[in-house]
Amino acid sequence: xxxxxxxxxxxxxxxxxxxxxxxxxxxxxxxxxxxxxxxxxxxxxxxxxxxxxxxxxxxxxxxxxxxxxxxxxxxxxxxxxxxxxxxxxxxxxxxxxxxxxxxxxxxxxxxxxxxxxxxxxxxxxxxxxxxxxxxxxxxxxxxxxxxxxxxxxxxxxxxxxxxxxxxxxxxxxxxxxxxxxxxxxxxxxxxxxxxxxxxxxxxxxxxxxxxxxxxxxxxxxxxxxxxxxxxxxxxxxxxxxxxxxxxxxxxxxxxxxxxxxxxxxxxxxxxxxxxxxxxxxxxxxxxxxxxxxxxxxxxxxxxxxxxxxxxxxxxxxxxxxxxxxxxxxxxxxxxxxxxxxxxxxxxxxxxxxxxxxxxxxxxxxxxxxxxxxxxxxxxxxxxxxxxxxxxxxxxxxxxxxxxxxxxxxxxxxxxxxxxxxxxxxxxxxxxxxxxxxxxxxxxxxxxxxxxxxxxxxxxxxxxxxxxxxxxxxxxxxxxxxxxxxxxxxxxxxxxxxxxxxxxxxxxxxxxxxxxxxxxxxxxxxxxxxxxxxxxxxxxxxxxxxxxxxxxxxxxxxxxxxxxxxxxxxxxxxxxxxxxxxxxxxxxxxxxxxxxxxxxxxxxxxxxxxxxxxxxxxxxxxxxxxxxxxxxxxxxxxxxxxxxxxxxxxxxxxxxxxxxxxxxxxxxxxxxxxxxxxxxxxxxxxxxxxxxxxxxxxxxxxxxxxxxxxxxxxxxxxxxxxxxxxxxxxxxxxxxxxxxxxxxxxxxxxxxxxxxxx
Ligand code: GLA
Numbered sequence: 001x002x003x004x005x006x007x008x009x010x011x012x013x014x015x016x017x018x019x020x021x022x023x024x025x026x027x028x029x030x031x032x033x034x035x036x037x038x039x040x041x042x043x044x045x046x047x048x049x050x051x052x053x054x055x056x057x058x059x060x061x062x063x064x065x066x067x068x069x070x071x072x073x074x075x076x077x078x079x080x081x082x083x084x085x086x087x088x089x090x091x092x093x094x095x096x097x098x099x100x101x102x103x104x105x106x107x108x109x110x111x112x113x114x115x116x117x118x119x120x121x122x123x124x125x126x127x128x129x130x131x132x133x134x135x136x137x138x139x140x141x142x143x144x145x146x147x148x149x150x151x152x153x154x155x156x157x158x159x160x161x162x163x164x165x166x167x168x169x170x171x172x173x174x175x176x177x178x179x180x181x182x183x184x185x186x187x188x189x190x191x192x193x194x195x196x197x198x199x200x201x202x203x204x205x206x207x208x209x210x211x212x213x214x215x216x217x218x219x220x221x222x223x224x225x226x227x228x229x230x231x232x233x234x235x236x237x238x239x240x241x242x243x244x245x246x247x248x249x250x251x252x253x254x255x256x257x258x259x260x261x262x263x264x265x266x267x268x269x270x271x272x273x274x275x276x277x278x279x280x281x282x283x284x285x286x287x288x289x290x291x292x293x294x295x296x297x298x299x300x301x302x303x304x305x306x307x308x309x310x311x312x313x314x315x316x317x318x319x320x321x322x323x324x325x326x327x328x329x330x331x332x333x334x335x336x337x338x339x340x341x342x343x344x345x346x347x348x349x350x351x352x353x354x355x356x357x358x359x360x361x362x363x364x365x366x367x368x369x370x371x372x373x374x375x376x377x378x379x380x381x382x383x384x385x386x387x388x389x390x391x392x393x394x395x396x397x398x399x400x401x402x403x404x405x406x407x408x409x410x411x412x413x414x415x416x417x418x419x420x421x422x423x424x425x426x427x428x429x430x431x432x433x434x435x436x437x438x439x440x441x442x443x444x445x446x447x448x449x450x451x452x453x454x455x456x457x458x459x460x461x462x463x464x465x466x467x468x469x470x471x472x473x474x475x476x477x478x479x480x481x482x483x484x485x486x487x488x489x490x491x492x493x494x495x496x497x498x499x500x501x502x503x504x505x506x507x508x509x510x511x512x513x514x515x516x517x518x519x520x521x522x523x524x525x526x527x528x529x530x531x532x533x534x535x536x537x538x539x540x541x542x543x544x545x546x547x548x549x550x551x552x553x554x555x556x557x558x559x560x561x562x563x564x565x566x567x568x569x570x571x572x573x574x575x576x577x578x579x580x581x582x583x584x585x586x587x588x589x590x591x592x593x594x595x596x597x598x599x600x601x602x603x604x605x606x607x608x609x610x611x612x613x614x615x616x617x618x619x620x621x622x623x624x625x626x627x628x629x630x631x632x633x634x635x636x637x638x639x640x641x642x643x644x645x646x647x648x649x650x651x652x653x654x655x656x657x658x659x660x661x662x663x664x665x666x667x668x669x670x671x672x673x674x675x676x677x678x679x680x681x682x683x684x685x686x687x688x689x690x691x692x693x694x695x696x697x698x699x700x701x702x703x704x705x706x707x708x709x710x711x712x713x714x715x716x717x718x719x720x721x722x723x724x725x726x727x728x729x730x731x732x733x734x735x736x737x738x739x740x741x742x743x744x745x746x747x748x749x750x751x752x753x754x755x756x757x
Contacts, residue, residue: 043146043167050089053141053148055165056080057172060317062165064109064150065090070137072150072163074107074199078262079319096283105284107199110152110163110178112136113192120230120277120290122178122194123161128186136161158183163196171332173316178292179309182302189512190300194275194292195313200250200264206287207254208278209322211245211579216567216599218242218548219579221661225254228282234275236296238465238501238521242549242565246274247583248289249325258323258656259699265318265325266291267583269337269553270311272522273298297504299515314553322582323699327653330585334651337556338588339533339540346646347561347587347617348379348425349639352494355568355594356623359386359393362407363415370415372624374422376632377639381419382427382494387412389439395462398434399441401480416489427492427542428484432477433525434463434498448473450517452505460499467506469520478528485536494563495529497545522554529558542590548576551584561590561617568621569598570612571746574660574683577615586670587650589616593635595623604746606631607712610638611681611748615649615668618642641712645679645752648672655699658682665693665742671700678707680751684742697737698753701730707753715741715749727756 045054052065052075063076067090075090093105101116112134113121126132136152139160143149146169152161160181167174176196182188200206206226210233211219224231233248235241246268256263266289268274273294280287291313300308316332318325335341351373357365361383370381385391387407389400397404403411416426435442435449437459442449449464451457457464466473484490506517533539543550544563551562562584565576573591580589591613596603613619620635627635642649648670657667657680666683678701684693701707706727709716717739718724722732733753740749 043169044143044148044165046141046143047084047087050087052087052089053150054081054084054087055148055167055174057167057169057174059319060172062167062174062315063087066138067092067106069103071103071106072109072136072138072152074109074197076201077199077264077315078201078317093284100283104281107286107288108197110136110161110196112154119281119288120194120197120279121192122196122290122292123180123190124192124295125159125180125188125190127157127184127188131157134159159188168332168336171316171328171335172318173314173328173332176313176315177310179307180302181307182304185304187304187512188302190302190308191298192293192295193298193300193308193310194290195268195310196292197288197290198264198266198313198315199286199288202284202286203252204285205253206250206280207252209249209251209582211247211583213242213245213548213576213579215242215546215549216565217572217576218565218567219245219551219576219583221579221582223254226250226278226280226287228280230281231278232275233278234294234296235273236294238272238504238518239497239545240271240274240550240552240555241500242545242547245548245583246270246276246291246552248276248278249322249582250278250287250289251322256321259321261319261321263318263322263325264315265329266313266315267329267553268292268311268313269557270522271525271550271552271555273518274311274552293519297515298518299512300519301512311554323655326582326656329583330581330587330654333553333556333585334587337553338585339558339560344651346650349377349642350380350382350427350590350592350617350619351376351378351424351624352382352384352592352619352621354384354429355592355621356625357384357386359391361386363409366415367418369624370419370422370424372627372632373620374424376620376624376635377643378620379424380427380492381422381424382429382492383415384429384494385431385496387428394436396436396438398431398436398463399439399466401430401432401484412488420489425491426489427494427540428490429494429496430481431496431498432481432528433466433468435466436463438462447508450501450504450506452503453507455503455505458502460502463499465499465501467517467521468524469506469517470508471524474524474528478531481528481532482535485532485539491538492540492542493532494542494544495559496563497550499546526554526558533558548580551580556584556588559588561588563590564616567599568592568594569600569602570604570609571602571685572600573612574666577612578656578660578666581654581656585650586616586654590619591616592619592621594621595626605748606634607638608683608746608748610635610642611683611750614638614642614645614750615670615681617650618646637712641750641752645670645677648677648679652677653700657696657699658694660685667696669698669700675700675702675705676755678753680738680753682740682742682749682751684744684747686745687743687747693740693742695737695739697735698730698733701733701753702755703729703731703734705730706756707733708756710752710754712750712752715747716751717741
């Protein structure tokens with residue numbers, strides 16, 4: 001059990017002791033303190049006559065009310081409703097027949113499982129006396145600037161739920177979080193704890209968009225109609241997973257596109273077992289998305305006085321298609337979620353040694369790579385796997401986070417100071433949650449891995465998962481990482497996790513608490529990250545799970561960058577990066593230039609590889625020892641160019657102009673926050689029959705402004721009479737568009753537009 005902590009992020013808090021007479025826990029997340037007010041109105045308003053709350057963002061309204069049964073009911077979510085005149089009190093919907101109760105037909109904001117409720121519940125529990133009926137009614141409310149706390153109570157027991165709604169007005173996003181409090185005198189076992197439900201307007205013909213994937217093929221955009229029944233997006237694997245990502249978007253009849261149409265979207269901030277249930281249960285024709293902890297193998301006993309917090313569950317709305325929905329998410333993540341949100345800075349250009357050296361790292365070899373990387377303009381040099389214990393391949397060493405003295409006879413200091421002298425920061429790879437059976441740590445503490453006594457311990461990549469739910473394991477891992485960071489000038493950690501859970505037993509815990517491993521594990525991983533950051537304020541972290549297996553709004557509160565995929569092949573990356581961009585910002589999307597032929601056998605030109613990677617946080621992962629002087633010359637120029645546009649790519653607005661899912665041409669445009677710079681990346685897969693590449697119409701420009709156009713090559717087709725040096729109007733660029741002379745296979749270019757004063 002953990003007590004409330006005031007110094008770290010709110011999500012360090014999940015199961016706590018209820019404090020204070022009101023029983024309302026205080027969250028200390030910095031994000032919550034920066035209240036924002038939409039237009040002239042307050043972000044949260046209570047209309048007492050109607051018993052209705054209006055949560056207004058800049059462009060949306062979210063309205064809930066208390067109905068005649070005292071249930072908290074969702075009334076509206078969509079475009080902003082500007083007149084209070086139109087607001088109405090909540091009233092339940094009638095039953096459809098004796099089979100479909102009014103409770104089931106009504107959009108309950110936080111339905112307990114009990115009474116005549118048949119849809120996915122937000123909360124399901126069992127009391128020690130055997131009672132499993134829970135009916136939550138409205139009890140009280142509090143408003144603090146952009147935050148509304150509504151307190152629900154069971155009709156009989158002192159079981160409370162505090163629902164906290166936080167309004168992020170500028171980004172049109174609302175966060176829901178629930179805290180379940182046991183104030184009874186008996187143990188209450190929570191069997192499903194969801195953060196809440198998002199309802200779209202009642203109707204038919206909705207379409208679901210979500211992200212699926214696999215190792216080396218993450219964040220693939222997937223779309224399908226929402227039919228009656230339930231569609232469950234989830235992870236049961238212990239971490240976020242690359243198979244499914246906790247993000248969704250819904251539009252009507254599949255009519256929304258990048259620029260038009262209403263899109264409702266949401267995401268969970270949780271890096272463990274999560275679940276999103278997209279439900280359209282007849283006969284209500286009501287699409288809803290319930291989200292929170294996965295209830296599979298979930299059980300959390302709350303003793304009298306204890307409470308349980310659910311993950312943050314975010315929802316947003318765009319009336320301008322998926323493009324705007326993504327831009328809102330990106331803005332929100334940059335403004336409110338990322339560790340540097342209060343003082344944003346651009347990501348450095350990185351070099352990572354993995355694909356060049358794999359496990360064969362040593363001081364001389366890394367120094368040689370570092371020298372070459374520095375010449376290219378790299379700012380952060382990261383040594384990947386292989387530097388510790390007996391780590392000569394993936395069969396040994398994980399868990400022994402001590403420098404391998406054969407490879408680094410004098411420790412890491414000589415390498416780090418060399419890297420620093422070359423003008424670069426130093427980063428290091430860890431896989432803190434793992435152990436190889438062939439390691440000193442496992443030989444000493446075989447009980448530290450998750451296991452069911454006497455049962456197999458299944459290995460994957462020759463490794464087992466440490467039971468991070470155990471506080472002694474958490475403390476140990478923190479202490480070894482903390483020591484490494486205290487003794488060495490390490491600016492950056494690549495935090496990897498290369499397998500999912502199996503046999504998730506926790507034999508040392510009392511049997512009723514053993515299933516808490518799923519939640520406690522993640523909380524402790526967060527705890528370590530939070531405490532490392534607190535102890536080493538300059539530290540930056542990259543989240544990696546064999547690629548993009550741990551990317552979500554929970555981990556993004558504590559990491560600066562994520563490893564997008566182990567598939568670094570540039571053409572594949574266009575698809576992976578496109579899917580990624582629907583939910584997550586380019587700034588955190590680590591993208592490396594690597595060697596060809598890549599794992600899939602494909603070879604693309606170095607320019608193409610650079611331009612693909614320059615659409616996120618640029619890194620180089622190639623074996624620089626094999627590069628020619630021409631490669632170096634081109635790469636140096638590309639790194640330079642990237643530095644001149646990276647603020648636009650990382651902090652600007654993204655417009656997806658041509659999708660790699662739909663045709664031969666991929667084009668993305670980024671417009672800087674101040675509107676002074678725009679950049680367009682264009683990629684041709686293969687030209688046939690000499691067809692010219694389609695015209696690219698730009699977005700996000702001022703129609704009356706003039707833009708000077710530069711390209712990295714001569715691929716801009718200039719209509720006679722136009723002089724790109726003198727400036728071309730935004731109107732022309734948007735309506736007439738740009739034509740680019742892309743030819744052959746894997747051609748690409750970059751166009752840079754600077755607004756003239
Ligand atoms: C995972 C990561 C790679 C690399 C290796 C090291 O596969 O995704 O980038 O760090 O582990 O073993």
